[in-house]
Amino acid sequence: MYRLLRPILFRIDPEAAHHLTLAAVSRVPSAAGLAAGNVREHPSLRQSLWGRAFAHPVGLAAGLDKNAIAVAALFRCGFSFVEVGTVTPRPQPGNPKPRLFRLPADEALINRMGFNNDGAVAVAGRVRRWRGMGVIGVNLGKNKVTPNERAQDDYLALVQVFAPLADYLVINVSSPNTPGLRDLQTQEHLLPLVQAVSAARDRFALADRRPPLLVKLSPDLADADLEDLAIALEQAGVDGLIATNTTITRPALTTPGVQETGGLSGRPLRQRATEVVRLLYRATGGRLPIIGSGGVMSADDAYEKIRAGASLVQVYTGFIYRGPRLVREMVDGLAERLARDGFTHIREAIGADHRG
Template sequence: MHFLYPVIRKLLFSMEPEKSHDWSLGFMKKLEDSPFRFLLNQTRVDDPCELWGLTFPNRVGLAAGLDKDAAYIDALGALGFGFIEVGTVTPKPQPGNPKPRLFRLEKSEAIINRMGFNNLGVDNLVENVKRSNFDGVLGINLGKNKDTPEERAAEDYIIGMEKVFPHSDYITINISSPNTPGLRDMQFGEVLNELLRSIKQKQSELQNKYTKQVPVLVKIAPDLSDAEIEQVSDSFLTHKIDGIIATNTTVSRDAIAGEPLAKEAGGLSGRPLEAFSTEVLSKMNQALSGRIPLIGVGGIYDKETAIGKFAAGASLVQLYSGFIFKGPRLIEDVAKAAQIHFKRR
């Protein structure tokens, strides 16, 4: 597939971004179900990594957001990812924000999105996961419904955990999307502590029920001050959170000031996010003294920026915008770079 991507990208980038997103996933699924699936298949870099009692075939994953309903797991898995994170999914289906809500900044190799957790609901996602045959590690990213009051948000995450626990290798709690009103407020203080208490209690109950260990990770925003990083780190350590994904998209526009689309609301991802996403990752790792494993995501567009995440403390990395701009070859390049980096240590 990677040798065809420059041609495919021209076609995709000629379309409106959300239409391009939907069309490309649909096309990949058709390929995967056809005699031409060899066009999709990439040899997966074999570089096993043990973490949370799981064996990751390699250290490169797909970030949440691309396959919200887990409808394309097998097609995406054919590209060589060691792990895939699907979602964000909410208990009830919701349409998300009004269109247009996805914007491509080609010059900056960036994307702005304000999708708003558009998805068909957790029951639909679970049925899709049951039908998949992906042999890597599968994470499921959970959010809250837009119409759920903040004081009842924990209930949405608990519902999600109960539904996906038997079908996931790990679970991510998303409290860092900028596109659901009030969601990021849950990253701080007693609100965060209450949420983490509820989640860890439910995790323990479910592990006893299913006799299965499923780590729970929390995805954080890059727009955190040093004091906030220290504060949330203390909460994560206190409640024994299994892992952290750093980071989600940013609401800052400093890196793209003056661009025509810079004033569009939503989260910014891609190349402009890389430096301060990696900085937050590094500061989080320092605040935790390496006691909680980290997944690095945000602005990886080549092997050097991936190595930057590993050097900052990440055990694994995830791709999204870089994958859109660079194509499937990036997966192999980053996986091979990770293999070399960790062998040298």
């Protein structure tokens, strides 16, 4: 079905096609399930992280369903977890259009969306509606008009709203599309922010629903900075890391005429994102769960990140190019690769490359 629809969607402006598709499946979630097909259960892929059950390691990255309007449809596609957002305290329109661009020859996207979203109150109402369908994470960011010296206020306001609702929370200070946001990735700024958000999470979470706190990192940080930051974040009490956000680099692109600014995602990011997973896993000794994100277009890509140290993986651009069947193909493919390599469970494969 998606093979028939994709040529039509790819003739439409990328952002318009995105909104059209999300609106359609939000009204008829069963259509998404029909397009995806049944995702089979594989006991070898089941795991529990942070007290949450994951039927398999394949989830949806933040950015696709910013406003949590199509969560039911996305779970029908077979994802074991869905991350919504990025959400800011107040609604904001994001950056001027056009701001989303396809690079078909590279199976990539460039976006400079700028945290366009309906704001915390509206998104929280939808997250509340979808609770219980599966693991739902909420990606948190500051409003564009909030200066960095007041950024903590925005994140604390978001935690107050989402700590009782989300299955996990993500501090996003690594998007390249909000001016100055990446400056908050230094230890000087990020560690106090993490400590304040963690304390607020503990204060506002329900007694039996304390959501783990993750930090999403940029692939553009130097290796040494990533390693130091991972160690410091672990010591600060972070529960996990997401590697990675989009990149402002332009590695070996083949699509002609690529001159747009913004974050690059998709196949060209795969190698660097996997390198970051490997760096973070090594720096933390495998003690901190990592979600691998960036260039996951196939079961091979997902397995590569798992062997590098990721406990879970996320897709976004791959979902746009390959369609809903990608989830089923990845899940079946991961089970096959575990068996091929003599692993009885995914736990044995996580970080396997570090053990020779």
